[in-house]
Structures are given as structure tokens and as C-alpha cells.
Amino acid sequence: MTTLSNIVEFRGVTKRFGDFTAIRDVTFAVPDLPGQGEFVTMLGPSGCGKSTVLRLIAGLPPQHPASEGIVHVANAPVAGPGADRGMVFQDYTSFDNRTVEDNVAFGLECRGVGARERREQARAWIEKVGLDVKRDAEKYPSQLSGGMRQRVAIARTLILRPRIILMDEPFGALDPSTRLHMQELINKLWREAEATVFFVTHSIEEAVYLGDRVYVFSSSPGTILREITVPKSDRPPREMLREKAFTQLVDDIRDTVDTLQSSVRAGD
């Protein structure tokens, strides 16, 4: 192995809004693992700049461009948003004027894929995210529950086969039981998608269950305090949560996070 290319690389990235510093000197690199990708979860208190990191990768203003430092995706600077970096937001952003099927097919439609092909692929993805094609394909978003809307959002993103999937607390607004189902779904789908996932959350269980590595952020100005590698989860969260080893790991990380964050507060 000579030079390993990085799918995403941050080098000394700082973002300021006037006097407010959202993130300070964030540096990390996620290697490009062809045909498998990696699941990176970002943990931290609210307002610590985790979303800023995601939006910098996505190339969405006002966070993009960075005030200082280098943001590289696939070894090139980020110019703006694009379909190679799909994003799932916490708020429900299904297009209200489109049925579930047309929502899922939106990206293909923008690419100019023919109606028949669109329909076929959209239906396949509706199935994959656990919705019922017969019952749900013709529904409008206003007829869906929060969990179902997020399923649509996930299908709509994955259908484009992006290299990078950015998820900004996608399950934050869901009830705990729906949330567990969604975690299981994501854990299953992303392997198949072979993409690198960046997943922002403030639930440690979620971060540990889903992640290959966990970045722990400090509160503002946000910066990465520690990188923790966690084992892959191969079973549903319900089972994992009952396991001693898993809860032990979650508790360890919780302690680490608490110590790190209080020392940062004391230091400032």
C-alpha cells in the first residue's frame, strides 16, 4: 500500500460566523475503502458543530465554504452540493406535491432517466426501505408517519447510489421504538450501498450500534476530542442493547465523553 486515498479529508478546518466560531481546527481523514465504505458517527452535545461538518462535506451554504483549512472529498476540494453526496435531514423534507414513488424518483427524474426505468427503480427501493409498494407508493407525504417519511428520504437518497451519505440526526424526531427499527434498517442498507456514511447523533447507543468509528466532539467551538473505533454490529439493536459487552462499551464511551468534555470546559 503506497498512498491510500481518502474519501473525505479535513485539514485544520475552522468555520466562523462573525464572532462565533462553530468549529475550530477540525482534522480527520476517512480512507476510501472501495466496495465497502465506512460508517462514521459523530457524537457531541447540541450546537457543537457536528452539523457544520456535514454541511461542509455537502457543500451547503452558509457553512460552506470553510473560513480556514481544507475540505477534500475524493481528493478534490468541495465546490458545491451534488448527488454524489446524499443528505438526509432531521426535519421531514418529502416534497408534499409528490407521491411516495415520485419522491423516491426525484433524483432520477433530475438526471433525465426515463419514466419506466424510474418507476421500476423507485418501487424496488420503496420495498427495500420496508414500505409496502401496493399500499404506500401512491400516498402523499401528508398521509405518512414520521418514520415512514424518513424511510422515503432514505430511499430517495440511496437510489442515486451516492459515494457518501450524510445523515443529520435523521431519527431525532422519532419515537424510541421506531428509532430502533430505523437503526436496524440503516445498518442493513448501508452495507449494500457500499457508501461511506457520516451520521450525526447525540445518542451514544446509536453511535456505537451503527458506527465503525465514533468521533467525539467538544461543545462550541466544536472540535474532535477523540476517535474511537467500535466493533461492527451484526444483530438488531434490540438484541445488542441487551448484551453485556455492548452496554459496557457504551458506558465506557459515556465516561470518556464526560471526562473529555468536562476537562475542555475546565480548560476554557
Add this chain to the structure above:
Amino acid sequence: MQPSNASGVPDRYVETAQTLGASRTQIVTKVLVALALPDIYNSLRHLFGMAFGYIMLAELINANYGLGYLLMTSQRRGLSEHIILILMVIGLLAFAIDRMLYFFQRGLFPYRSADE
């Protein structure tokens, strides 16, 4: 009224469309216009109600035909039962037109539980 309808589409929808690879033109047509259309239609429906009132007013003041004109002539000739009839017709007409527009609204935008 219409510009505020279009800017009322939250940024999130635009951002979502961007990360799904939509071009500028596609964002305008497939997202901004598409999502603002029901509100624009609704605004127009309300404006129509106001406009109808002004037409009646104009007919009362200076016209050679129309319901307002009939109303004034009936008043001058002292035909009070005609006046009441005309007032009822005006009310019914306004109501019927509004219902008709509302009916179209529901047909055009089935995904919106149309706001009254």
C-alpha cells in the same frame, strides 16, 4: 402575495433537491413553483372575493347594466322586494363561484387538505 408564497418554501427543500442533484432550473420548476402553487392559487381565490366586492361597488356607483345597476334602479323606483331578491342573488353568486374555485383547488392539489 405571490412572492411571499414562493419564499415560504423552506430552505430545507431546496437543499434536499440540491443534494439529489437538481439543477437551478429544476429547483425552480420542480421545487419552488411546485410547492408554492397551492398557496398561490389560494391567495388568488381570496383576492377574487375582494375583487367581486369591488365590482358590485362600481356597479352601484356608475353602470348601465349588472346587478349593482339593477339594485340602484329598483331602489329609485321603490321596489323593495326586488332589492331583497338582488341582494340574495349577489350573495349566492359569490358563494357559488367561491365553491367552484374551491372544488378546482381540491382537484388540482389533492395532497393539500385545502385550506378554506
